[in-house]
Amino acid sequence: MKNVFILGSIICLLSACSKYQIHTLSSLKTPKDEQTGDFIVKNDTLEIVYKFKGENGPLEVEIKNKLDEPLYVNWKKSALILGDRAISYSGNKIALDGKYSGSSDGLFSRDYQIQSGRITGTATVPEDIAFIPPHAKIDKKLLNVTAGFISLAKDSLKKLRVYQLEGEASYNVKIARFSRENSPLIFKSYITLYLEKDKNLQVLPYDQEFYVSQSIQTGRKPKTTEFYKANRSDIFYNFKPTGYAKTMAVAGGIVLLGAMSATTTETTDTNNK
Secondary structure (H helix, E strand, C coil): CHHHHHHHHHHHHHHHCEEEEEEEEECCCCCECCCCCCEEEECCCEEEEEECCEECCEEEEEEEECCCCCEEEEEEEEEEEECCEEEECCCEEEEEEEEEEEEECCCCCCCCEEEEEEEEEEEEECCCEEEECCCCEEEEEEEECCCCCCCCCHHHCEEEEECCCCCCCCEEEEEEECCCCCCCCEEEEEEEEEEEECCEEEEEEEEEEEEEEEEEEECCCHHHCCCCCCCCCCEEEEEEECHHHHHHHHHHHHHHHHHHHHHHHHHHHHHHC
């Protein structure tokens, strides 16, 4: 019981000693719904909705076919573009985590064996082409646009005091606003679609660009601030443990090992009496 308490304390310590970034995305070409934060491309042929809500900006797209003919999406020829690097949308990986068990009595022996274990890993699902029937839509979760904290120039961050309602403590954050030219993160989404008409395929490429237009840096969890709205598609967050938290995690791990060792020793001594 003591070990569980110590482990819980370490987890709480790590969550309390973290830095968070809350980012807002904008686009010069793609219209944004100011109520939902959805980025929407629409014409007489289709409608594409881009969403980035959550940790590390998970890109989700929704594609609606407005035509009487089917549309196809070629994920293998579609990609997230970061700088000059293209990361294909094809081949989503799914996590494998399951248990197995079985038994055998042997054909040539009297031994009876029971085997069990756990299977972990990833499997790639081949999903190169998506079919969108007439007047139907699909949605797909693609890639995260970041893998952690975004590097921000120190001189771009300005201190801001946030005053809350009466009875609630005010707090400090650091804020930076960017134009497309000086944004710390600019990326593109390139999607290749095909229109099937008169037994011919017409290529319809769509290229949208997005950039971080505001960043908030804080020690508070995003949901406890007024800057993060979990239901908005244009806001996402990153976090990382501070150096203090890392040090305390190592120290806590040593304490936990010591406590476990002590508990084992006490149990052994008790059993030997």
